[in-house]
Amino acid sequence: MKQGELVPVSEMARRLGVTRERVRQMILEGKLEGVRLGRYWYVREREGGRLRRVYTFFTHAGGAGKTSLARDLGFELARRGFRVLLVDTDPQANLTSWLGVREVAPEETLLHLVDTGQLPTPRRLSEWGLDLIPASLDLARVEVRLMQRPLSTLLLRTTLRKTEGYDFVLIDSLPSLGHLAALGALAGDGLLVPVETSVKGVEALVGVMEAAQEYREALEQVDPRVPRSFVRLFVPTKFDARTLGDNRVLEKIAGLEDLAPVASPIAYRPGPHRRATERAVPLQLVGDRQAREEVERLAEEFLQRVVAQDAAREGVLEVAE
Numbered sequence: 001m002k003q004g005e006l007v008p009v010s011e012m013a014r015r016l017g018v019t020r021e022r023v024r025q026m027i028l029e030g031k032l033e034g035v036r037l038g039r040y041w042y043v044r045e046r047e048g049g050r051l052r053r054v055y056t057f058f059t060h061a062g063g064a065g066k067t068s069l070a071r072d073l074g075f076e077l078a079r080r081g082f083r084v085l086l087v088d089t090d091p092q093a094n095l096t097s098w099l100g101v102r103e104v105a106p107e108e109t110l111l112h113l114v115d116t117g118q119l120p121t122p123r124r125l126s127e128w129g130l131d132l133i134p135a136s137l138d139l140a141r142v143e144v145r146l147m148q149r150p151l152s153t154l155l156l157r158t159t160l161r162k163t164e165g166y167d168f169v170l171i172d173s174l175p176s177l178g179h180l181a182a183l184g185a186l187a188g189d190g191l192l193v194p195v196e197t198s199v200k201g202v203e204a205l206v207g208v209m210e211a212a213q214e215y216r217e218a219l220e221q222v223d224p225r226v227p228r229s230f231v232r233l234f235v236p237t238k239f240d241a242r243t244l245g246d247n248r249v250l251e252k253i254a255g256l257e258d259l260a261p262v263a264s265p266i267a268y269r270p271g272p273h274r275r276a277t278e279r280a281v282p283l284q285l286v287g288d289r290q291a292r293e294e295v296e297r298l299a300e301e302f303l304q305r306v307v308a309q310d311a312a313r314e315g316v317l318e319v320a321e
């Protein structure tokens with residue numbers, strides 16, 4: 001086994017979104033391999049690589065919060081020092097315009113990927129500390145190309161795995177179960193599924209789970225490490241705690257824990273969300289403390305309940321369990 005680089009405990013704590021104390025405890029419990037050099041402890045990471053995890057926000061239900069979550073979680077991870085790439089696969093290009101990016105050439109989008117087999121060069125958004133592969137209406141042509149060349153649907157997966165320099169790639173998909181949605185979903189190490197806290201939101205889950213299972217079976221042929229549940233996180237969104245209906249639905253969503261972790265709900269906050277899109281900034285920057293704290297909590301839960309688990313299972317981190 002190739003031995004990896006030694007990561008200081010503080011750095012590993014930052015990456016996993018846990019305290020240094022927790023990392024020390026994980027070393028004591030044998031979950032991480034600790035190495036002592038002089039006075040300091042380090043954690044050994046395999047293959048010297050960064051985590052490089054790819055997750056796709058996925059649901060064919062429109063307006064569930066995919067794009068908002070991709071923007072805000074992406075920004076939150078970047079703020080914590082992770083190197084983040086966002087990929088917009090939606091011809092509507094909401095993620096792209098919500099991050100203030102306009103005038104996108106077709107060569108900058110995933111159209112370039114299906115035409116040339118090469119990932120387009122991402123835009124560096126220094127204001128947000130992250131990179132973006134933007135979208136434009138030209139992406140609608142990708143749907144047609146993928147129909148003609150179905151094997152190209154794996155291109156995003158294969159090219160992203162060869163791309164260096166990112167800790168996290170977050171893919172925003174579109175409200176469909178077509179080829180573009182498959183391109184995004186199949187590229188992921190797993191799916192992050194926003195579920196609108198409404199009857200309609202829960203009803204959409206049947207289709208999501210069917211699609212997830214289909215993608216997982218397809219991926220198993222090329223990658224034996226695909227997790228048993230391809231959905232890695234459910235995120236209840238637009239939750240209105242004051243209504244009985246939303247509370248009932250939230251209880252139902254909580255029942256999904258058997259399938260995958262369920263994040264704490266994201267509240268319905270039309271004002272802050274509208275301000276974020278109008279000003280083309282992430283939600284954390286519109287001056288609403290509760291909205292910001294909610295995103296921070298989501299990042300913690302994502303790092304602890306999804307990333308740490310996935311990394312451990314795949315042996316990216318040395319684990320003795």
Ligand SMILES: Nc1ncnc2c1ncn2[C@@H]1O[C@H](COP(=O)(O)OP(=O)(O)OP(=O)(O)O)[C@@H](O)[C@H]1O
Nearest residue numbers: 062063064065066067068175238267268269270273
């Ligand atoms: N928690 C929230 N509270 C209030 N409004 C929200 C919330 N999350 C998202 N919105 C708003 O709801 C609309 C849909 O959200 P968003 O675009 O993120 O969903 P989506 O799943 O990406 O939609 P689509 O399927 O069209 O791509 C947007 O106008 C967004 O600003």
Ligand SMILES: [Mg+2]
Nearest residue numbers: 066067090094
């Ligand atoms: Mg969207």
